[in-house]
Amino acid sequence: MGGREEESKLGARSRADVRLDREPRADYLEKVTGAATFASDVAVPEMLHGKILRSPLPHARIRAIDASAALAMPGVVAVLTGADLRNLPGASNRWGLYLRDRPVIALDTVRYVGDPVAAVAAIDEATAEDALDAIAVDYDPLPHVTTSHEALADGAPLVHAEMDKLKDFYFRGEASPVTGTNIFQRWKYAAGDVEQAFAGAARVFEDTFTFPMVFHFAMEPHVCVAHWKPGSLEIWSGGQTPSAIQRVCSDLFAIPLAAVRVHSPYVGGGFGGKASVKIDPLVAALSWKARKPVRICLSISESMLTARRVSAEVTLKTAVDGEGRLIAKSVRSVVNGGAYADTGPAIAIKAAIRAIGPYHIPNLHLEALGVYTNTVPGAAFRSIGGPQAVWACESQVDIIAAALGRDPVEYRMANLAHKGETIKPDLRPLDVDMRESLREAIFAIDELPEPEHAGTRARGVAVAASDPGIMPIGGAIVRLRADGSVSVSANTVEIGQGNRGVLRLVASKALRQPLERITVAEPDTAQAPYDWGTGASRSTVIIGLAVQLACEEVTRQVAETAVHVLGGAPADYRLEEGRVEGPSGGMALRELLRRFQGIDAGEFLGVGRVTPATKIRGFDFRLSPLFWETASNVCEIALDEATGAIRVLRVSGAADLGKVINRKAAEGQDEGAIVMGLGHTLSEEYVYEDGQVVNGTMFDYHVPTWVDSPLHVHSVFIESGDGPGPDGARGGGEGAILPVAPAVANALFQGWGVRVKELPLTPERVWRALQAAKRERAGR
Numbered sequence: 001m002g003g004r005e006e007e008s009k010l011g012a013r014s015r016a017d018v019r020l021d022r023e024p025r026a027d028y029l030e031k032v033t034g035a036a037t038f039a040s041d042v043a044v045p046e047m048l049h050g051k052i053l054r055s056p057l058p059h060a061r062i063r064a065i066d067a068s069a070a071l072a073m074p075g076v077v078a079v080l081t082g083a084d085l086r087n088l089p090g091a092s093n094r095w096g097l098y099l100r101d102r103p104v105i106a107l108d109t110v111r112y113v114g115d116p117v118a119a120v121a122a123i124d125e126a127t128a129e130d131a132l133d134a135i136a137v138d139y140d141p142l143p144h145v146t147t148s149h150e151a152l153a154d155g156a157p158l159v160h161a162e163m164d165k166l167k168d169f170y171f172r173g174e175a176s177p178v179t180g181t182n183i184f185q186r187w188k189y190a191a192g193d194v195e196q197a198f199a200g201a202a203r204v205f206e207d208t209f210t211f212p213m214v215f216h217f218a219m220e221p222h223v224c225v226a227h228w229k230p231g232s233l234e235i236w237s238g239g240q241t242p243s244a245i246q247r248v249c250s251d252l253f254a255i256p257l258a259a260v261r262v263h264s265p266y267v268g269g270g271f272g273g274k275a276s277v278k279i280d281p282l283v284a285a286l287s288w289k290a291r292k293p294v295r296i297c298l299s300i301s302e303s304m305l306t307a308r309r310v311s312a313e314v315t316l317k318t319a320v321d322g323e324g325r326l327i328a329k330s331v332r333s334v335v336n337g338g339a340y341a342d343t344g345p346a347i348a349i350k351a352a353i354r355a356i357g358p359y360h361i362p363n364l365h366l367e368a369l370g371v372y373t374n375t376v377p378g379a380a381f382r383s384i385g386g387p388q389a390v391w392a393c394e395s396q397v398d399i400i401a402a403a404l405g406r407d408p409v410e411y412r413m414a415n416l417a418h419k420g421e422t423i424k425p426d427l428r429p430l431d432v433d434m435r436e437s438l439r440e441a442i443f444a445i446d447e448l449p450e451p452e453h454a455g456t457r458a459r460g461v462a463v464a465a466s467d468p469g470i471m472p473i474g475g476a477i478v479r480l481r482a483d484g485s486v487s488v489s490a491n492t493v494e495i496g497q498g499n500r501g502v503l504r505l506v507a508s509k510a511l512r513q514p515l516e517r518i519t520v521a522e523p524d525t526a527q528a529p530y531d532w533g534t535g536a537s538r539s540t541v542i543i544g545l546a547v548q549l550a551c552e553e554v555t556r557q558v559a560e561t562a563v564h565v566l567g568g569a570p571a572d573y574r575l576e577e578g579r580v581e582g583p584s585g586g587m588a589l590r591e592l593l594r595r596f597q598g599i600d601a602g603e604f605l606g607v608g609r610v611t612p613a614t615k616i617r618g619f620d621f622r623l624s625p626l627f628w629e630t631a632s633n634v635c636e637i638a639l640d641e642a643t644g645a646i647r648v649l650r651v652s653g654a655a656d657l658g659k660v661i662n663r664k665a666a667e668g669q670d671e672g673a674i675v676m677g678l679g680h681t682l683s684e685e686y687v688y689e690d691g692q693v694v695n696g697t698m699f700d701y702h703v704p705t706w707v708d709s710p711l712h713v714h715s716v717f718i719e720s721g722d723g724p725g726p727d728g729a730r731g732g733g734e735g736a737i738l739p740v741a742p743a744v745a746n747a748l749f750q751g752w753g754v755r756v757k758e759l760p761l762t763p764e765r766v767w768r769a770l771q772a773a774k775r776e777r778a779g780r
Contacts, residue, residue, distance in 0.1 A: 025501035038266045039238030040223045040297050048077055050286050050296040051128035053118040053135050055110035058374040058691030059144035062108050069134040070120060075127040078290035080119040082107040089254040097276055098175040098345040099184060100164040104285045111159055111339035112374050113692050114305030116282060121290040144374035144691045148336045151182040151371045158182060159339060159372035170244050175345035184337060185345035185370030191425050192363030197328030201319035205400050209392035210758045212685030214309040216381055217703050220268025221303040226284040227293035232259040233284055238267050240275040240493050241533035242525050248277045249284050264523035270495040272380030273307045275535045276343060304696045308686060310335040310347050310378035314355055314392035324404050326415050328363035331355045337370045338377040343384060344370045346469055351385030353424060357393040358434045358465035358630060360417035374691055380535060383734040386466045387680060394462035394742035398749060409461055427467055428623045432630050432656040438463055440716045441632040444652035448712040451649040453638050458751025462739035463632045467625035468536040468731060474543050475529025475609040478507060478550035482590045482601050484578030486513055491523040491531035492543040497733055498665035499539040505661050506544045506726050510551030512575045537629055537731025540661060544726045546608035553606030565595045619724045627723050627730045631655045633739035637747045644767030646682060654716040658723025658730035669733035670715040677740030678704050683760050
């Protein structure tokens with residue numbers, strides 16, 4: 001992976017910056033040697049092992065459950081069923097984020113194939129697995145709905161008869177469900193006069209695009225160890241959001257927040273599928289029933305039945321004036337949220353907003369619907385609603401450009417919003433230069449090695465802008481010890497993205513201490529400050545900034561101590577490696593502490609907090625989004641016309657990250673996102689037949705492998721230095737996935753003249769489109 005060095009544009013970095021920038025993350029060695037402790041590695045004394053019995057039906061009433069034979073088996077300690085939930089100490093045995101719609105385990109109804117019906121705790125996994133076969137369940141099948149069209153039809157069976165709304169629980173605001181329907185979210189927005197603009201437009205284009213259900217496929221499946229005791233609960237979670245897990249379990253078990261402790265070891269990938277809350281309440285309830293600690297680690301196939309990206313149908317109606325300017329857009333996004341709402345209400349809205357694209361369009365009408373179906377629950381997934389929206393938006397922009405006889409790059413350049421212009425009037429103005437980003441992506445692909453391909457090649461472009469749904473709430477504690485070593489404590493979860501490495505780099509620079517002297521502790525809600533969660537590209541910005549603020553507090557304390565011991569003013573002193581420097585020279589921190597308090601021990605401790613009231617460089621943390629996460633993408637493809645198989649040859653991407661804290665990790669994030677995006681572009685989708693997932697194994701569900709990956713990939717990072725994070729950083733890691741699908745589809749159109757509006761672009765789907773195009777040409 002190569003490309004030109006961006007020194008002239010990005011600014012020369014000091015030697016110290018380069019050394020820190022290229023320093024390997026502290027977890028590299030632990031992981032490659034097997035020393036790292038992941039959530040699935042955790043074991044506690046007297047721990048039992050749990051397994052889950054799941055519904056084989058998409059929708060049914062539970063008439064009866066007989067677990068007596070399972071309980072009689074040697075080694076089986078407890079069986080949890082819905083009947084037990086009536087004795088949970090909390091006010092409710094259901095939980096949710098926008099709607100309290102999910103029971104800890106099925107009560108009297110199952111709502112999708114895979115819905116947990118019973119859970120067994122036993123002395124080992126094999127015994128627990130065998131016990132599942134001994135549990136008898138009598139079901140009364142009910143009509144089911146699989147697609148959003150079926151769920152919205154008149155007389156459709158209801159997935160949920162009641163809608164119990166929550167307000168300001170984990171997300172700001174509340175959902176707007178429609179009672180008596182399967183709609184758990186209905187949202188509308190308008191700016192300008194869309195109908196008048198359509199009436200006066202030179203051309204109006206209307207298209208509908210569909211996006212499939214997609215599995216997160218983290219390398220480590222969902223896992224949790226829970227230990228309930230009277231009055232307390234301790235959890236070792238493979239989740240991304242310890243504070244949400246703590247909150248939900250506190251409510252369910254009527255335990256104070258301070259008595260619910262959540263540890264977050266290394267997590268083997270998340271991508272949003274482990275965000276908010278997933279299996280933790282069920283594992284905690286099984287521990288409550290067994291009166292012992294319990295571990296449940298799902299298989300990959302079970303994880304496929306736990307969470308997925310929501311599928312979507314996005315309809316766009318877009319008007320242009322006589323010069324081709326975008327003057328009005330109507331968006332209708334319908335997302336299939338599955339059996340439980342989870343983050344679906346937010347995803348539905350984001351899918352509508354992000355379909356605007358990085359364009360200033362004066363007249364807008366947006367509508368979002370989130371719909372229950374009897375399928376695997378939808379969840380957050382790397383830029384919620386973003387890939388679905390950008391797939392539609394950027395495919396249609398190419399359609400419009402072709403209809404107007406315009407070059408797709410030139411057409412975008414003419415219509416992209418300028419830095420400082422609004423995309424949606426009530427949101428922060430666009431804070432990046434999208435034209436520069438697109439130019440850099442185009443330049444970068446030409447710098448990549450020529451692929452060895454003799455046939456036809458074609459390129460497609462796409463751009464994207466997403467508004468991360470970040471809650472600016474988080475904190476960190478930094479301790480500078482007497483020997484100059486530094487420890488950082490925060491509740492942002494290391495899911496492979498490298499945030500612990502970023503926090504080390506931030507602390508090292510702020511305190512002027514060597515990187516090897518900085519450690520970051522494992523997240524622990526009993527030790528580290530509150531953090532809203534790990535997702536939405538927020539860890540570098542929010543927690544990185546909290547670490548920087550905590551370091552400033554430490555620096556202030558050191559200077560004040562030096563003044564007390566040596567005299568002068570705080571401005572006279574600065575931290576250096578293991579010492580403080582002042583007008584009279586340097587003094588070791590141990591000696592400074594000895595002179596200040598009589599012993600050469602102690603520490604300087606700083607707490608950094610980010611809140612909506614935070615003011616940094618005049619930045620308003622109350623305005624949403626905190627920053628725009630953007631991307632430009634160029635894809636070059638080849639096509640086997642005999643089979644319809646697409647081969648991606650080269651991909652380049654560009655984004656303004658404000659300031660790159662760890663270049664190696666940033667490259668890994670963006671280039672990994674590009675390859676992940678090729679999954680839903682070319683092959684990935686849940687296939688349902690009669691309410692059943694028929695490709696729910698890794699043999700049948702095709703994620704990209706090295707064979708499917710592009711021959712050459714490169715990411716360009718623009719560093720404008722005007723983001724809200726440390727040294728002007730913006731978040732990254734999600735933006736690069738957004739433009740991949742439309743860029744590939746646009747390349748397919750540019751090279752072979754076929755436009756496909758349904759993902760994935762499987763060989764069969766593309767082949768059929770080629771044949772249809774040939775028949776159309778022959779009939780003219």
